[in-house]
Amino acid sequence: MTSKLLTIAHYTLLEAARNKLLRLALFILAIGLAITLFLKQVAITETREFQLTFLAILYRLAAVFVLAAFVIVSQVREANDKVMELMLSRDLPRSSYLFGKLLGYLGVALVLAFIFALPQAFFADLPRASLWGLSLFLELAIVAALSLFCVLTLNQVVSSLGAVLGCYALSRSMAALQLIGASQASEGGGVLSRIADYALSGIAFFLPRLDLFTHTGWLLRRDTYVPDVPWLIVQCVVYTVLLSLAALFDLRRRNF
Amino acid sequence: MGKRSLSALPWQLKLGLLAALVLQFVVHGLTPAPHARAIDLAVPPSNAALAATSLGEPLGLSKALMLYLQAFDNQPGISIPFRDLDYARVEQWLARIMALDPQSQYPLLSASRLYAEVPIEAKQRRMLDFVYQAFLQDPNRRWPWLAHGVVLAKHRLKDLPLASRYAAALRQYATGKDVPRWAQQMDIFLREDMNELESAKVLLGGLLQSGKINDPHEWHFLNEKLKELEKRSQE
Numbered sequence: 001m002t003s004k005l006l007t008i009a010h011y012t013l014l015e016a017a018r019n020k021l022l023r024l025a026l027f028i029l030a031i032g033l034a035i036t037l038f039l040k041q042v043a044i045t046e047t048r049e050f051q052l053t054f055l056a057i058l059y060r061l062a063a064v065f066v067l068a069a070f071v072i073v074s075q076v077r078e079a080n081d082k083v084m085e086l087m088l089s090r091d092l093p094r095s096s097y098l099f100g101k102l103l104g105y106l107g108v109a110l111v112l113a114f115i116f117a118l119p120q121a122f123f124a125d126l127p128r129a130s131l132w133g134l135s136l137f138l139e140l141a142i143v144a145a146l147s148l149f150c151v152l153t154l155n156q157v158v159s160s161l162g163a164v165l166g167c168y169a170l171s172r173s174m175a176a177l178q179l180i181g182a183s184q185a186s187e188g189g190g191v192l193s194r195i196a197d198y199a200l201s202g203i204a205f206f207l208p209r210l211d212l213f214t215h216t217g218w219l220l221r222r223d224t225y226v227p228d229v230p231w232l233i234v235q236c237v238v239y240t241v242l243l244s245l246a247a248l249f250d251l252r253r254r255n256f
Numbered sequence: 257m258g259k260r261s262l263s264a265l266p267w268q269l270k271l272g273l274l275a276a277l278v279l280q281f282v283v284h285g286l287t288p289a290p291h292a293r294a295i296d297l298a299v300p301p302s303n304a305a306l307a308a309t310s311l312g313e314p315l316g317l318s319k320a321l322m323l324y325l326q327a328f329d330n331q332p333g334i335s336i337p338f339r340d341l342d343y344a345r346v347e348q349w350l351a352r353i354m355a356l357d358p359q360s361q362y363p364l365l366s367a368s369r370l371y372a373e374v375p376i377e378a379k380q381r382r383m384l385d386f387v388y389q390a391f392l393q394d395p396n397r398r399w400p401w402l403a404h405g406v407v408l409a410k411h412r413l414k415d416l417p418l419a420s421r422y423a424a425a426l427r428q429y430a431t432g433k434d435v436p437r438w439a440q441q442m443d444i445f446l447r448e449d450m451n452e453l454e455s456a457k458v459l460l461g462g463l464l465q466s467g468k469i470n471d472p473h474e475w476h477f478l479n480e481k482l483k484e485l486e487k488r489s490q491e
Contacts, residue, residue: 038308050305175290205284212287231287238283242276249273252266253259 004092005100012074012104021070021108025115028062033119049220052123056216059116060136064143064168067112071105071147072160079155085256094251102148102244109140124219135214135227138236142208143168145243152247170203171210178204208239297328297345300352310356318356325349326366339374343382346371354390364390364401372408381418384409388422395425396432403439410446420446427459437474444481453489457482 016022035058036051078084087097117133124132146167151160181197212227212235262270300321301309310317325346329336350363364387372383384405391402402422409419423443430439441463447456460482464475 039305050301179290205281208280209284209287211290235283235287238276238279242273242280245269245273245276249265249269252269253262253264255258255260 004096005103008087008097008100009103009107012101013107015074016070016104016108016111019070019074021066022111022115024066025063025112028059028066029115029119032058032062048123052120052219053216055119055123056132056214056219059119060139060214063112063116063136063140065165067105067109067140068143068147068161068164068168070108071144072151072157072164075101075148075151076155076157076160088256095248098148098152098244098248098251102145102240105144105148106141109144110137113137113140120219128219131227131229132214132218134229135218135232138232139210139213141236142210142239142243145240145247149243149247149250153250167207168210171207173211174200174204174207175209175211208235297325297342297349299345300349303352303355306352306356314356315360318353318360319362321349321353321356322360322362322366325353326370337374338371339376339379341371343371343379347382347386350386358394359397361398361401364398368401368404368408372405377413380408380413384413384418384422388425391425392429395429396435399426399430399435399439402426402430403442406442406446410449416446416450420450441478448485453485457485457489460485 032055036055039050039054040047075084084097088094113133113136117129117136120132121129123129143164147160147164150163150167154160154163178197178200181193181200213232215227218227300306306317306321307314329338329341347367350367353363354360367383367390368387372380372387374380387398387401387405391398403426406419406422406426409415409422413419420443423446427440427443444456444459444463447453447459460478464478464482
């Protein structure tokens with residue numbers, strides 16, 4: 001079973017290479033660096049901070065979008081070309097197919113995180129750039145599992161991509177939304193505010209705490225909050241497992 | 257393409273999914289809850305940086321920055337009174353926003369109606385001075401905010417010379433046809449309040465003789481005022 005899983009992961013990585021994903025990542029890298037050079041000319045002070053902030057935000061969002069788009073388009077193409085049906089008609093358990101695909105996508109996430117973290121090492125110090133890169137990989141792992149779950153459930157490019165990006169944005173801003181909801185409820189906002197506060201807290205239980213991942217501040221200042229790395233790993237593993245089991249649940253129920 | 261029933265799925269998968277969900281709840285519950293942190297207002301980016309990042313949409317960026325500044329007092333989970341803000345930075349932000357959209361009245365409205373209303377005299381004066389400097393750059397468009405500044409200087413700060421300085425600037429520079437005469441006449445009434453009767457008389461007499469007063473009621477009112485001033489100055 002392991003060899004089948006690894007074979008699928010290998011072909012997933014091969015597909016990423018043939019889709020010129022590496023070239024796209026390098027192109028985004030070059031664009032970011034070019035804009036950074038431009039920022040160096042226009043910023044009067046805190047030039048390095050300007051460059052780092054811009055690069056960190058651009059690369060993180062680009063990595064999330066590229067990975068989510070790749071997973072979704074790849075899966076939809078495989079479904080349309082009946083490749084998935086062909087593979088599952090062979091002696092291949094659905095779980096091997098799913099975890100093999102996930103492993104391949106995690107490999108792509110690792111490559112993307114490495115590429116986009118590399119230039120940060122030139123602007124920030126190496127340990128902080130490494131921490132940022134590790135956190136980006138963990139964040140991308142969740143995005144890969146989320147994309148796989150959404151595309152296996154929705155089977156459409158636009159709706160899957162919308163669901164992934166919406167879920168990502170919500171996870172990133174949920175802590176701030178909770179604080180706003182809690183402050184309004186405590187300031188006598190009435191029953192509706194309290195209901196909204198409870199609803200937000202309830203939704204938050206189903207989302208990963210992405211607001212604690214990959215902060216630009218880690219790259220900028222030495223005195224800023226440094227994350228609890230083991231906790232980030234636990235959150236990533238738990239949520240990735242949850243999403244992949246949910247995806248497997250849906251895949252196992254499907255009739256081809 | 258139908259779906260298999262739930263009972264067709266292996267119990268290990270159902271149990272695993274349930275366990276993973278419980279584990280996610282546990283992880284979420286063990287994660288420190290988000291806590292509110294007051295963030296200081298940062299120094300705004302330079303005009304050049306803002307122009308470059310506006311992507312050719314300076315008006316859009318100006319509006320977005322204005323909303324950011326306006327909402328800065330209401331950060332997630334925490335409310336910062338305007339009086340606690342660093343006014344030097346607030347002023348810098350307002351200046352940058354005005355530079356992006358010089359015709360917008362929003363920054364000056366905020367300066368005179370929001371930030372100048374705090375109960376700290378130094379901060380009120382700072383905002384009024386900002387409004388005054390901005391007024392001098394475009395008097396016929398920005399006169400309402402300086403007119404409000406006259407009221408604030410007179411009634412809040414109880415600083416008649418400052419109010420008179422602003423009112424004099426209104427009379428002197430806000431001469432466009434859309435500027436109402438009451439704004440230009442504020443100077444006269446302030447001088448009367450300050451007991452500078454002679455200069456008030458000269459200004460009022462000059463206004464009446466200039467032929468700008470076309471409304472007979474207004475002309476009558478101002479003429480009566482002039483007579484009253486002459487009477488008071490003779491006493």
